[in-house]
Amino acid sequence: MERHPSTGLAVIGLRINAESRQVAFDPYKTLLEVLREDLNLPGTKHGCELGECGACAVLVDGTPTLSCLLLALECDGRNVVTVEGLLEDGRLHPLQEAFADLGGAQCGYCTPGLLVTAKALLERNPSPSGDQIREALAGNICRCTGYQQIVEAVQAAAAVMTPRDKPVQPVKP
């Protein structure tokens, strides 16, 4: 971390959605604010800014993290993935496809935080049970869906992502 000599802004370098970026920001800002206000990545949302809703979740070094409670100062050199970074080769991630197709997103406001959290889950556990999905997503509040279609969307994405030759763990709805 450096300080810009005249503006007092902090400067860090980080890897964001597979791009290396340097960014200058007011040093009191959290990662959430820097993503939205200084890196032009407004896909990450906020519903409380106090760690009580999960809307601001992003992946930091692969781990689902609440960007509202992480100082941007502490992100120097780290690898951050937001909803904008889920597309692969311009194609929707299977989770994005499934959320869009199966009612996983209604108003869409909790969706970015849920998608990155579910992505981390499937990377650790390619065929999670319903209970495992619910426990992994228990830090994301959704007021629209009642969650059931979200669980189904994660299961559907997992099924797509799991190679056919691997046995898929049966999943209770």
Place this chain on the structure above:
Amino acid sequence: MMRLPRFEYQAPRSLAAAAELLAARPATTMILAGGTDLLPNMKRRQQTPEVLVSLRQIAELREVRYGTGLSLGSALTLSELVRMPTLQRDYAGLWQAAAQIATPHLRAMGTLGGNLCLDTRCNYYDQTYEWRKSIDFCMKKDGRICWVATSSPTCLAVSSTDTAPALISLGAAVRLVSASGERTVNVADLYNNDGIHYLTRQPDEILADIRLPAPSGWRSTYWKLRRRGSFDFPVLSVAAAAAFDGDTVKKARIVLGAVASRPIVANPSALALRGRRLTDDVIAEAADSAYQVAKPMDNTDFALVWRKRVTRDFVTYALRELRGDDMRETRRKIARQTMMGLAY
């Protein structure tokens, strides 16, 4: 959007350097670990340090050391603890406590040391500056009165740490390091029953690691009351650990969380078990004894009379689990999860 106030930030690379920074201005410097407690408090202007000393760069605080017991660096995240099979096997109470903290995201960020030092909580205190101004503040921050009980000379904010009751039941100690030296204190002695001065840690001390004794012969468990299956802090918790000789309890510790400004060691309750088998009658006696010492106040979720009342039930759940009853169905209803499928 809630914004942090302005502050100065330091990220030392060693414990010694951190201790030096803390010693320089202890009254206005605070330690930043996972940030999940401090940063919301700063956004609400409950805590307004001028300097933050981050522990993130200090590798020695993230060490796990095995010996006769287990030493855990204070900056280990709660998720890291939950992912340790040895912890789940040998110190089940601590594992269950860590696994039920907040949410997967917050466990991935929050640290063991941070949970032990968690600021006491209160419905009159965990509010924005504007809200607190509307009640003319309270004695814990900017005001004079404790609104929970207006004649109380001390602050009644509630100890809301999950790991402390579990660690106390397991007989753990912590190492506190300052620029002038270090000391080791039992976790039970880390706390005062005072919502403001709730820690015996001095402002210039850093909680460096947590030392658990060898688990030989001990079984432990942790039961947590909260409204929802995630997010919520405990509003009653029961940590119980016992060493058995066959079916007979040789020694036991029962600790209640979230019913005072510090974890409450229910000594009479534990003594009631000593030398006895955990029959339903013995459990009922211990549960009743614990009920007597639980003193919840009206400053958390749920009505205080009910919180006190169900202390009996929660102690019973814990002791039945120690006895070997299959409590999975009860736990699923209370915890609203299995905790078996923790992905993080």
Place this chain on the structure above:
Amino acid sequence: MKPDAKTRIIGLPRRRVDGRAKVTGQTIFADDLVLPRMLHARLLRSTVPHARIRAIDTARAEAHLGVHLVLTGRDFPITYGILPVSQDEHALCPDTVRFVGDPVALVVANDELTAGEALDLIAVEYEPLRTFAGPEESLAHPEPRIHDYADEGNIHKKVSLSFGDVRAGLAEADHVFDDLFFYQGNTHLPLEQHAAVAAIDGDGKLVLWSSTQTPHYVHRALAKALAIPAAHIRVIATPNGGGFGGKSDPFNHEVAIAKAALMLKRPIKITLNREEVFLCHRGRHPVLMRFRTGVKRDGTLTGVHLQTLLDGGAYGSYGVASTFYTGALQTVTYHIPRYQFDGCRVFTNKPPCGPKRGHGTPQSRFGQEVQLDKIAERLRIDPAELRLRIVEQPDTLTANYLRVSTIGLAECIRRVVNASEWKTRYRKLGPGRGLGLACSSYLSGAGLPIYWNDMPHSAVQLKLDRSGGVTAFCGATEIGQGSDDVLVGCVAEILGIEPFDIRAVTGDTDLTPVDLGSYSSRVTLMMGNAAIQAAERARDVLADAVSAKLGVPKGRLVFAERRVFDAEDPSRGMSFSDAVCTAEAMFGTVGSTGSYTPPKSAAKYKGGGVGPSPTYSYSAAVIEVEVDGSTGWVDVPRVWIAHDIGRALNPTLVRGQVEGSVYMGLGEALMEEQIFRRLPQRLSRALVHKFPSMLEYKSPTFLDMPEIFTELVETPDPHGPFGAKEVGQGPLLPIMPALANAVYDAIGVRIDEVPITPEKIVKALAEKAAGRAPRYGPTRFPDVNWPETLQVPPPWEGGTGKATNEPERRTKALEGGPLRPAEEAKK
């Protein structure tokens, strides 16, 4: 859920048209907007519950580095409000604050942190007034008045309506049940906090982007409050990150930043924090209810007398409508031959209540359905069977002159009874486990607008392009419910093109024709019908052209697969884009409009404006619970719900609305409460929201939700687009009473209050153990000096829909006399 063979899009599960944007983070919500030279604003809110403002000193805030402007109540002399009868809000309070959170000043600064710092530099001197914390206080003390325009003292509104002689109805009953219920207030908690950006566009006109469900009403409110012509204001509703009714009022922050933008000529953004969203509220009214119901031995209802007392909070909001809604829909569900409704709403010094999902009806639905459970038990009739006996008939005019069209309720009941194995499990699950059943109905759109006018409630314009693309313009607002998808689906179906060929432009008062807004479950039915009309008119123009060009009789032309062709020889035809070109060459630019106006209401009495709807949806639910006899802890493993949707336009979205309603209903039933803390009065005047945070206002998580089994009952309704009715609100309604009834089945205690918490169950169990009534709930209904009852004989007593004791009056949108736009403009 079988798709109709005659449709290609309607009835089939399909990715919603805005699905891709929402999963890629591309949906632009209000707080995502960034404009050049944009400034940031914050509101200073009252820290006292009720006071006169003696002085405000803004000098230090104005001098703070980075501050551009500070506004106070002096800058906002003109009131506004959602209902014409309660124009009682100022953007910033000029002289009186009425609750902790009432805005008193606006600070505009370079950034949000600076604006926040400046708030603390504003000194406000308050002269305290008596604080009213609840209805009993407001009934007891007429002075000081929270609002001078109230009906009487601090009673905002009192109404009394009688449809037949209810005393005679109760007298001929075999049993009369007299029960009190209380429903605690709760709030919407949309995940997106309200946000807005105001700017002055290049030609000098005001533009407001806002997360609002009702851009048309915000448009009107801005024109009034800022005294500038509506034609010079553009309101754009950004997609709402959840609404649930909480973004249906014009809000202080919208008006305040609009004024600031006009003064500074720079864009200004304001984003409320979570606490402020709780303070904006407009959520569920706390309601105390008394239900007196007469029944015959066979379960036939002989009469119902319902009294409700609503705690309205500090402003009118939709409160007059909310009051009527607590008494409007009882008759639509079950046949009630004689019915009396007395309603009273009081002002208190708390955030204003208003419309939340189910608007005014969940409270009395809870009371009615729990009382029916008690009736069934006393009469020894199965609760499902009892309801089947009394379900209102289709094509009926009810006692209060609501016209019921189709009713799928009996089928809904049968579906949940079968799915839950009710007949073999109800009352047979053993101690601590139980099943409960409840039903409900809801409007498919309010039959009358908020302000009196004869114009359509929804309108759609189509622009057909030579490319084959179609743009559909409509004022409707996407709040997550899928209104854009309904719009596009209806147009695509009729024009035979794909949803992807259509661009939806919605919620923009400059570009789109008026739709009244996303409230009262009106959009699918009203916008859908308008879209169908517009698409059919466009199709007609294209068909004329294609028919002339190909020499195929118009009646034989089919629009499908992006083609227009001869039904008898599909090879004779042309592409849709060629059809557009052909029509354009023949007739000039191709476009069309469609609009929808609900049928005239049969209710001609004062107050009859609330309740009419083109058609009503129906739901039935069964909930299974496990209750711990020692702690009162409630576990809900399963919910079965059936909803009479008429026709599911996109079943994926319909199921999402049903399950989301179950979710919100369970939150209300078990844990959500908007409640307040009063400090000891000898020490403090404070009256504050107890916990305005997402941590302490308990919204169920992934781990708190049961399995939900949803069944859709499709009885296409002649009034609905492709037969569709509403689904966004109705399925919430049976959840709270079904849960209460299940708790009774499980453990034998009645919780006549929402939320149903373990503390209340334990108290009721203690009553039971002591040999007293096994119940937790209210025990008295305070004395209310009810007004003279309007006597409206029901249709079967020769009534005409008018009151017999009311002077001749003009039909009005809402009781109390909203004015025609022309008259209003004169005020």
